[in-house]
Amino acid sequence: xxxxxxxxxxxxxxxxxxxxxxxxxxxxxxxxxxxxxxxxxxxxxxxxxxxxxxxxxxxxxxxxxxxxxxxxxxxxxxxxxxxxxxxxxxxxxxxxxxxxxxxxxxxxxxxxxxxxxxxxxxxxxxxxxxxxxxxxxxxxxxxxxxxxxxxxxxxxxxxxxxxxxxxxxxxxxxxxxxxxxxxxxxxxxxxxxxxxxxxxxxxxxxxxxxxxxxxxxxxxxxxxxxxxxxxxxxxxxxxxxxxxxxxxxxxxxxxxxxxxxxxxxxxxxxxxxxxxxxxxxxxxxxxxxxxxxxxxxxxxxxxxxxxxxxxxxxxxxxxxxxxxxxxxxxxxxxxxxxxxxxxxxxxxxxxxxxxxxxxxxxxxxxxxxxxx
Amino acid sequence: xxxxxxxxxxxxxxxxxxxxxxxxxxxxxxxxxxxxxxxxxxxxxxxxxxxxxxxxxxxxxxxxxxxxxxxxxxxxxxxxxxxxxxxxxxxxxxxxxxxxxxxxxxxxxxxxxxxxxxxxxxxxxxxxxxxxxxxxxxxxxxxxxxxxxxxxxxxxxxxxxxxxxxxxxxxxxxxxxxxxxxxxxxxxxxxxxxxxxxxxxxxxxxxxxxxxxxxxxxxxxxxxxxxxxxxxxxxxxxxxxxxxxxxxxxxxxxxxxxxxxxxxxxxxxxxxxxxxxxxxxxxxxxxxxxxxxxxxxxxxxxxxxxxxxxxxxxxxxxxxxxxxxxxxxxxxxxxxxxxxxxxxxxxxxxxxxxxxxxxxxxxxxxxxxxxx
Numbered sequence: 094x095x096x097x098x099x100x101x102x103x104x105x106x107x108x109x110x111x112x113x114x115x116x117x118x119x120x121x122x123x124x125x126x127x128x129x130x131x132x133x134x135x136x137x138x139x140x141x142x143x144x145x146x147x148x149x150x151x152x153x154x155x156x157x158x159x160x161x162x163x164x165x166x167x168x169x170x171x172x173x174x175x176x177x178x179x180x181x182x183x184x185x186x187x188x189x190x191x192x193x194x195x196x197x198x199x200x201x202x203x204x205x206x207x208x209x210x211x212x213x214x215x216x217x218x219x220x221x222x223x224x225x226x227x228x229x230x231x232x233x234x235x236x237x238x239x240x241x242x243x244x245x246x247x248x249x250x251x252x253x254x255x256x257x258x259x260x261x262x263x264x265x266x267x268x269x270x271x272x273x274x275x276x277x278x279x280x281x282x283x284x285x286x287x288x289x290x291x292x293x294x295x296x297x298x299x300x301x302x303x304x305x306x307x308x309x310x311x312x313x314x315x316x317x318x319x320x321x322x323x324x325x326x327x328x329x330x331x332x333x334x335x336x337x338x339x340x341x342x343x344x345x346x347x348x349x350x351x352x353x354x355x356x357x358x359x360x361x362x363x364x365x366x367x368x369x370x371x372x373x374x375x376x377x378x379x380x381x382x383x384x385x386x387x388x389x390x391x392x393x394x395x396x397x398x399x400x401x402x403x404x405x406x407x408x409x410x411x412x413x414x415x416x417x418x419x420x421x422x423x424x425x426x427x428x429x430x431x432x433x434x435x436x437x438x439x440x441x442x443x444x445x446x447x448x449x450x451x452x453x454x455x456x457x458x459x460x461x462x463x464x465x
Numbered sequence: 466x467x468x469x470x471x472x473x474x475x476x477x478x479x480x481x482x483x484x485x486x487x488x489x490x491x492x493x494x495x496x497x498x499x500x501x502x503x504x505x506x507x508x509x510x511x512x513x514x515x516x517x518x519x520x521x522x523x524x525x526x527x528x529x530x531x532x533x534x535x536x537x538x539x540x541x542x543x544x545x546x547x548x549x550x551x552x553x554x555x556x557x558x559x560x561x562x563x564x565x566x567x568x569x570x571x572x573x574x575x576x577x578x579x580x581x582x583x584x585x586x587x588x589x590x591x592x593x594x595x596x597x598x599x600x601x602x603x604x605x606x607x608x609x610x611x612x613x614x615x616x617x618x619x620x621x622x623x624x625x626x627x628x629x630x631x632x633x634x635x636x637x638x639x640x641x642x643x644x645x646x647x648x649x650x651x652x653x654x655x656x657x658x659x660x661x662x663x664x665x666x667x668x669x670x671x672x673x674x675x676x677x678x679x680x681x682x683x684x685x686x687x688x689x690x691x692x693x694x695x696x697x698x699x700x701x702x703x704x705x706x707x708x709x710x711x712x713x714x715x716x717x718x719x720x721x722x723x724x725x726x727x728x729x730x731x732x733x734x735x736x737x738x739x740x741x742x743x744x745x746x747x748x749x750x751x752x753x754x755x756x757x758x759x760x761x762x763x764x765x766x767x768x769x770x771x772x773x774x775x776x777x778x779x780x781x782x783x784x785x786x787x788x789x790x791x792x793x794x795x796x797x798x799x800x801x802x803x804x805x806x807x808x809x810x811x812x813x814x815x816x817x818x819x820x821x822x823x824x825x826x827x828x829x830x831x832x833x834x835x836x837x
Binding site (some may be wrong): 095118123125126127132133135136139140141143145169172181188215220224227229235241244462463 | 469489490493494496499500502504505507508509510512513515516519544551555556560563587588589590591592596597599605606608610613616617724736740
């Protein structure tokens with residue numbers, strides 16, 4: 094199958110699932126044609142994912158990679174308070190990969206997530222690489238004209254909220270780096286097992302990994318630890334974009350500013366405050382820690398907090414709400430709760446954190462590809 | 466400079482050149498915000514360019530790579546009969562490249578072309594790679610609602626045209642593969658020379674290259690051959706997207722079907738005919754050959770024709786016109802002429818070529834990353 098045949102097969106799959114009548118021409122021409130709507134603004138995001146940097150192939154089943162490639166862009170659309178509609182995907186892979194089932198598994202995960210949110214794959218590109226897989230994920234969405242939620246409109250006195258729980262994705266990454274792998278039984282086809290090796294690490298390695306990841310060496314090993322490990326791996330490999338929350342916060346004009354937590358809470362809160370020319374005071378005890386992170390980190394609660402503050406890729410939404418709108422916030426959207434973690438201050442670019450009776454400056458320690 | 470600082474510098478450059486008031490938020494948020502227009506359709510294209518596959522770094526000065534990355538996507542927008550407005554760029558590079566002047570030179574070439582056509586860089590992404598540069602170029606444009614020119618609406622009897630001349634880009638690629646390099650004097654800063662080696666190959670090598678590329682061994686070497694080589698290298702490295710022709714053909718509803726020649730005339734005409742469920746008969750003597758290709762190929766005219774028929778990346782527009790509209794076609798747009806090369810037939814998917822008194826089937830021999 095050459096790339097034209099493959100693109101044709103994608104076109105058929107995309108067309109059979111076409112949710113949007115406004116895609117006048119999708120895959121298969123020089124470009125795609127989408128009917129515009131005068132009373133709505135277009136929202137566009139792109140995310141580049143590179144093997145060995147943004148994901149580790151041996152630890153990432155192709156189906157989950159397809160899921161994550163779309164999820165990270167859906168999260169950006171949600172962070173604008175927008176509703177996603179159309180996606181584009183550019184993918185490059187080595188020649189040898191072309192004949193494996195990688196691309197089929199990848200698109201299985203991709204389409205499953207696209208279908209869940211009514212997103213239409215509307216175009217993209219395919220190329221060869223000399224080494225490694227590279228993916229550029231593009232999603233287009235819409236908001237009512239003028240209703241997009243930017244990073245720059247937080248005002249002193251606005252209350253700071255975050256969806257879901259934090260730290261799970263960073264813990265999952267640490268586990269992966271220490272050799273843990275998703276289990277085949279979790280409904281995921283593992284590449285490792287397809288290559289003939291064990292789909293999960295041996296129990297002893299898991300214990301060691303846990304100990305390394307959490308600084309915990311004296312906790313009893315149990316079946317629930319294994320479950321926690323699997324759950325944390327999926328936090329990293331199969332993040333849930335908060336599409337529903339994004340739509341509610343945008344359509345109901347509830348959020349004054351919003352960002353998704355991709356680089357880490359400390360770093361992303363810093364971005365938001367910088368763009369808003371404001372500061373923030375957050376309360377460490379109110380930061381929602383992932384249950385599995387808490388359990389595995391055990392008594393060393395500080396490690397869990399550090400993962401929640403500085404770990405990236407949770408893809409939760411961090412947003413600010415004017416005091417008069419706090420009472421209008423729903424408790425849950427799609428089963429996901431929010432936590433009130435602090436308040437915007439007028440101390441420009443200064444992020445402080447209260448821990449018991451101490452207040453200290455919170456340094457942004459999030460992820461950056463290229464350091465100063 | 467970390468990536469956030471670099472993205473800030475791009476944001477300032479993009480904002481200082483902002484042509485489109487409809488970019489409500491460009492670089493610097495989770496996603497970009499563009500005001501929509503009800504009476505226009507949105508056109509979206511993405512092009513993935515991978516080092517070592519789609520371009521060869523040693524032969525491609527960074528400034529020309531920046532130009533080409535945008536040019537290929539502008540060409541796709543033109544091929545829809547649309548006007549380009551907004552661009553997005555995802556770029557990954559090795560850590561070592563981050564501290565060179567690569568990215569500055571790249572964006573110098575990118576912005577120069579964007580400015581020429583009033584295109585606003587509105588977003589994108591930056592990542593690291595383990596090896597090689599990878600670029601995903603995204604351009605958004607617009608046409609009047611329903612006026613986009615697809616590949617699929619050519620009808621038997623429509624006349625086939627192509628802009629400009631063909632074969633130059635493929636000849637340039639052959640020259641590069643044989644060691645020719647763009648000269649510094651042509652206004653291009655050569656990476657080779659920055660690294661201390663010669664910006665152009667030695668004269669003897671050029672002669673040999675020419676001979677290999679063109680099958681020509683007995684032509685006198687002259688200054689004009691050197692000029693031709695430089696011109697052909699720029700056909701490959703600095704293609705001119707036919708933005709003006711695209712807009713005219715779309716806005717005046719002159720073209721029934723259109724495609725840009727990226728894979729090669731034989732291959733792209735095949736795509737167009739396949740999508741239109743039609744065939745074509747073209748005349749070999751009417752195919753516009755690049756002057757420098759003709760000169761360097763000398764008496765072996767067949768080689769020049771082969772380059773024009775099967776060589777890719779000329780980024781000229783191939784389009785069809787209903788007989789009643791032929792008289793409305795302008796002679797030139799932006800100084801670029803068109804050639805009438807044949808006619809659409811009802812012999813579905815059959816491309817034939819007339820050469821003197823012979824007619825034979827033309828096999829598509831264009832570029833494909835992954836063969837069957």
